[in-house]
Amino acid sequence: MATRAMDLYDAYNQNRLPKDHGYIVSSFFSPSSAYSIYEIVSYAAVKSFYLTGSGITFQTNGKKLYILVEPSDYSQKAVEPYVRSSKDQIPLRFSDLNIYTAKNQYRIMYNKVPQEVMTSFTILKPEGMNFAFIFYMIPEVYDILALFFEKTFNREANVPLTDSKKLAKLISSAIHDTMEVKLS
Numbered sequence: 001m002a003t004r005a006m007d008l009y010d011a012y013n014q015n016r017l018p019k020d021h022g023y024i025v026s027s028f029f030s031p032s033s034a035y036s037i038y039e040i041v042s043y044a045a046v047k048s049f050y051l052t053g054s055g056i057t058f059q060t061n062g063k064k065l066y067i068l069v070e071p072s073d074y075s076q077k078a079v080e081p082y083v084r085s086s087k088d089q090i091p092l093r094f095s096d097l098n099i100y101t102a103k104n105q106y107r108i109m110y111n112k113v114p115q116e117v118m119t120s121f122t123i124l125k126p127e128g129m130n131f132a133f134i135f136y137m138i139p140e141v142y143d144i145l146a147l148f149f150e151k152t153f154n155r156e157a158n159v160p161l162t163d164s165k166k167l168a169k170l171i172s173s174a175i176h177d178t179m180e181v182k183l184s
Contacts, residue, residue: 008132072105102163146172
């Protein structure tokens with residue numbers, strides 16, 4: 001059976017990072033609330049990857065999608081995500097985001113259009129309960145991503161299960177439809 005996903009740093013250490021295509025999902029959870037940020041990076045045709053002091057740098061182009069889970073009691077709801085404190089920040093305005101309100105009044109936001117990443121990007125080494133996974137380009141990768149987000153939204157970010165299922169499908173479809181990296 002083909003490997004579906006793996007911890008990014010384990011894959012690097014075992015020389016199992018794919019150079020042709022892949023999706024990397026990183027999380028940044030608030031230690032004091034359900035506020036969560038996910039970053040999804042798609043890439044293709046890696047020239048090289050190497051460890052830096054803060055993470056793994058990929059020498060290639062890519063596309064990045066941000067997902068922001070904002071609990072109902074978050075005090076900075078009216079503040080644009082790009083000007084929030086660094087730990088709560090994503091580089092987007094509300095007008096750049098699809099915004100979904102869950103039954104528990106949590107807001108889940110994600111890019112309408114992925115951001116282009118040119119020449120290289122670095123995936124930060126996770127700390128605490130955060131993670132970074134590589135998802136391999138196998139035929140069922142989008143179903144695997146949908147199940148992954150359904151479970152993490154529900155279990156880690158406290159999004160109700162029915163909303164988690166719906167959002168996971170929407171985000172998996174957005175990844176499929178907009179995040180393919182064209183080989184040059």
